[in-house]
Each structure stands twice: as C-alpha cells, then as structure tokens.
Amino acid sequence: MSALIQVKNITxxxxxxxxxxxxxxDVSENEILSVIGPNGAxxxxxxxxxxxxxxxxxxxxxxxxxxxxxxxxHVVARKGIVRTFQETTIFKSMTVRESVVVAQHLRAKxxxxxxxxxSKTAKADVAAFGRYADELLEFLGMSxxxxxxxxxxxxxxxxxxxxxxxxxxxxxxxxxxxxxxxxNHDETMNMVNLVRSVRDERDVTVMLVEHDMPAVMNISDRxxxxxxxxxxxxxxxxxIQNNEKVIEAYLGSADDEIGM
Amino acid sequence: xxxxSGKQLxxxxxxxxxxxxxxxxxxxVTGRWDFYFTLTSVALLSIASAxxxxxxxxxxxxIGQGAFALIGAYVSAILVVKAGWSFWISLPAAGLFSGxxxxxxxxxxxxxxxxxxxxxTLVLTQVVTLTALALSITNGAKGISNIPLPSGVAIFGIPLxxxxxxxxxxxxxxxxxxxxxxxxxxxxxxxxxxxRLGHLCRSMQQNEELASSIGVNIAYIRVVIFTISSFFGxxxxxxxxxxxxxxxxxxxxxxxxxxxxxxxFLGGLGYVFGPMLGTLVLYFGWDLLFEIGKYxxxxxxxxxxxxxxxxxxxxxSVRLGKEGKK
Numbered sequence: 001m002s003a004l005i006q007v008k009n010i011t012x013x014x015x016x017x018x019x020x021x022x023x024x025x026d027v028s029e030n031e032i033l034s035v036i037g038p039n040g041a042x043x044x045x046x047x048x049x050x051x052x053x054x055x056x057x058x059x060x061x062x063x064x065x066x067x068x069x070x071x072x073x074h075v076v077a078r079k080g081i082v083r084t085f086q087e088t089t090i091f092k093s094m095t096v097r098e099s100v101v102v103a104q105h106l107r108a109k110x111x112x113x114x115x116x117x118x119s120k121t122a123k124a125d126v127a128a129f130g131r132y133a134d135e136l137l138e139f140l141g142m143s144x145x146x147x148x149x150x151x152x153x154x155x156x157x158x159x160x161x162x163x164x165x166x167x168x169x170x171x172x173x174x175x176x177x178x179x180x181x182x183x184n185h186d187e188t189m190n191m192v193n194l195v196r197s198v199r200d201e202r203d204v205t206v207m208l209v210e211h212d213m214p215a216v217m218n219i220s221d222r223x224x225x226x227x228x229x230x231x232x233x234x235x236x237x238x239x240i241q242n243n244e245k246v247i248e249a250y251l252g253s254a255d256d257e258i259g260m
Numbered sequence: 261x262x263x264x265s266g267k268q269l270x271x272x273x274x275x276x277x278x279x280x281x282x283x284x285x286x287x288x289v290t291g292r293w294d295f296y297f298t299l300t301s302v303a304l305l306s307i308a309s310a311x312x313x314x315x316x317x318x319x320x321x322x323i324g325q326g327a328f329a330l331i332g333a334y335v336s337a338i339l340v341v342k343a344g345w346s347f348w349i350s351l352p353a354a355g356l357f358s359g360x361x362x363x364x365x366x367x368x369x370x371x372x373x374x375x376x377x378x379x380x381t382l383v384l385t386q387v388v389t390l391t392a393l394a395l396s397i398t399n400g401a402k403g404i405s406n407i408p409l410p411s412g413v414a415i416f417g418i419p420l421x422x423x424x425x426x427x428x429x430x431x432x433x434x435x436x437x438x439x440x441x442x443x444x445x446x447x448x449x450x451x452x453x454x455x456r457l458g459h460l461c462r463s464m465q466q467n468e469e470l471a472s473s474i475g476v477n478i479a480y481i482r483v484v485i486f487t488i489s490s491f492f493g494x495x496x497x498x499x500x501x502x503x504x505x506x507x508x509x510x511x512x513x514x515x516x517x518x519x520x521x522x523x524x525f526l527g528g529l530g531y532v533f534g535p536m537l538g539t540l541v542l543y544f545g546w547d548l549l550f551e552i553g554k555y556x557x558x559x560x561x562x563x564x565x566x567x568x569x570x571x572x573x574x575x576x577s578v579r580l581g582k583e584g585k586k
Contacts, residue, residue, distance in 0.1 A: 073473055
C-alpha cells in the first residue's frame, strides 16, 4: 500500500500553547484511519491543517507527493481532499437536494458566465448535477428527505447531510469531523456502515476524528492516538487497545489515581 | 427560458405595460409632468439599490453604493464634457470604471465581515466626495455643470437613439431610458441569482467555511459580486448625472448610501425585486411626508422602525411570504 497522504512533522502553536507537536504519520490509499485522543488533544487542529483551514506553524502535509498544507481551503478541496464539519455547519436555508446540487461545484464544466447566459455546457451541467444528486441521496438513503430544509433536520440526518455535501464534490479523501457525536447505538452503527460503503463503493479514503471508542474500533483500519498535542501511538485497533500509553492517556496512570 | 411560471410571466407583462405605457398615459391625462422626474429618479436609484442587494446576497452589508454612483456620474460627465465622448459610450464606461475601482477596494476590504465591512463601506462615500473636491479633473467644489444632453446614435445612417438635445420632451425620453435600464438590470439580477453564481452566493451567505470546503473560491466570488454591484451603482449614477446635467461632490452623499441600503431592507432581502419596490416606497414616502413639515424626519423614521420591526423580511414578504422566493 502506498501512502496517499503524508503528514510530516507538523506543529501548530497558538501563542505559547502547543496544539500539535511534531506529528508524523501516513494515510494509505483506501483505508479508514481514525484520529483519537482525549479532549484538547489537538485532533481538530490536525484536521484543520490537513485541509488548509489553518496554516501549520512548521511541517508539511503531502497528497500524492504534492504539498497541500498552507494553501487555501478551496484549493485543497479541488485536489480532492474534502472535510466535513460538525452538525451546525450546513447551508441552513437550502433543502437537502439543493445543498448536494450546489456542492457539486467542482464538477462544473461550464463557466459562471456560461450559466448566466444558459450555454449548452451549463444546461448539461445542471442536468448532470440533478441526476448525480438524486443518485447520491439514494445511495445514502436520504431520498425521502431530499426536499426538507436543512434547518428542519434532526441531528442524525444533519451528519449524513454533511457527508452527502462532502461526497458531492467527488473527493478522493474525505475528512470526517466527529461523524458519530451525539448518536445513539443504532444511529452510530448505521453511520459506520455508511462510511464503510463510501470507502468500499466509491473508492474514497476516509480519515475521521472521533470520541466514540466502540465505533472507532469497529470502523478503523488503523488508528492514530494524540494526547496533549503529541502522537503517542499508531496502529491497528487491537494494537491500540493493548497499548499502555493509550490506556494511561485515557484512564490516567495508577500513580495519578492514588494522587486523586 | 428563464424558468418563469405562467403566473410570473403575466406579472412581468403587466409590470412592463404599466411602466412603459400606463405611466406615460396617466401623466398625459393628469398633466402631472413633475412625476416623470420623480419616477425616473426612482428607476435610477433602484438600479443602484439592486447592486447593494447583490452584496447582501453574499452576506455583506454595503453602505457605500453612493461612492460608486458618484464615481459613475463623474466618469460619464468627464468623458462627455472633456473628452467629447457620446453619452451612450460613457455610460458603460462609467459602470466599468466603478467596477474596476470596486476590484481594487474590494480585494482588501471584502475579507472583513459583518459590522466591520459595513463600517468601511460607510466611509467610502465620504472618501469619494473628498477626492472629487480635491482633484482638478472633477473641478473641485464647482463640480461639472452644463453637461450636454445625450446625443443621437446612428449606425450606417439608421438612427437607433434620437438626439435628446433636439427633443421637445426630454422628460419622457429620460423616463423611458431609465425604465429600460432598470428592466435590463433586474432581468440580469434575476438571471444571476437563479444561475450557478447565485447558488454559490447563497452557499457563501449561509456558511463561508462550508462553501470553501466544497471548493468554492469565496474570495474570488466576493470580488466578482462586489464588482457587479458597483457596476450597477456606476450606471445608475452616470444616468442620474446626465439627467441633472450636472455633477457635484454632493450629488451622492453618505445619506444616499444609507438610503440605498434601506431600500433593500424595506423591499425585502429575500426577493430580487425587493429593492425596486423599496426604492419606490421610500422615495414617495419621504415626499408625501413633506406636507407635515418639521416632523417629516420623525414620522419617517418611526415608520421605518415599525416596518423593520414588524416586517423583518421586507414589504414583499406580505404578499409573497407563503410562496417563498420570487
């Protein structure tokens, strides 16, 4: 397996606070890799740097050997690395279908002026966007709520909408920000299956940041563990479950417990 | 072709007949020739307001349209008076120049959001006024007066536009020209909003982060929209100067910029044709309240506050509220 994304020695400092310190790992093509860690471990910051939503203080991120850190978010999205957000980040007053249609921006072949004048390419684009939106919503099992306003959706559907918007861009790598947060067991299992089918049927490499341990252990091929901005472990779910440093980070060391 | 429903087509047809045939007939019958000037002003101001509305559409409060209207008025006047251009060529040139200035100003300031962007734009009008006072090409405080009326246009001897100077009734000609410009502006605006660019604007208005995550170059689209907005401002201003046959630094002041914004609020930010209605109501409302003398401003302000309080989505929301966006 070749490395699709290489995270090389990235560090992020906010003033004196070190959010990420010298983190290095690879993401292979077609794998599901989770980044876990206690609150404040720097998971979200790491994601923001990979998608260029925030610049690195030092270090680089490469996609197929091409640097993708310290660019503009839309440039990274154009290369096929697309992130999703937590549930509050949606197009509130668009319907589900409208959101998915608008998100196909990168697939557009006609120019903006072409859309204004109604050129042939633009009309073909519009038709193709509609078809793909319907297909995608069908794939995600969201056809029934296609004409619902995003602001009227319950939490579980919002998460799926976020993934639908991300998928509509036709990404190579999808970065999911806490896709299981606030879900009950059944919803989580549905989402786990959904993310798997995205990887299996659409050849999308998935990276996710998550708190829900059972779901992470279930879904991940590999896991990277952060604690206080440092990478403390990397490996398969079973390796991580038996890693002493990880157990310590989550449960506290025996000494700490006595101290409490 | 533009995706109108039958009902909308009828509405547009009625509107066109009303402004191009109905109003002139009515004025002829009643003899209220002064209405031509008022309605021409409304049409031109609503073109500038359309631009402000468009910047609202990307989530920016623009209180600087007066600056671009003033730039447009000066550019047209200078080209006609000093360079001897035909007004009809100076008109698009004025729009383009305003657009160019908008690119230069927009690149740095469009990064600001909310009240910060609004504050900067509020200053723009004053900056342009002061610049006009200081420069020699704009004649300082004296302004440019005695601008000749638009000349005729003929291609291969076929007259396309008659010579306004040779006309008996320039009021009607200006009224029709202004209405035509307004119709073209709003048709373009409607088309833009319902095309992909409009959809991208909506996505940016609702969530800029998410928009950039799906690959939208938000900085670029912001500048494009602000440029189009200022183009409308320049066109409106240039035409205004031509009708008044003069341009002064005070032709458009900060209060005008505020009014352009209020027109949008009043008509409704969710409706393409909101600023048109807003301009009409605001302009006539102010004039009607003239009767009550010194209380004009007081009553006017109270009505505005009441409208914004009770109809936060604008006047058009009363009728169109349930049908949604027009």
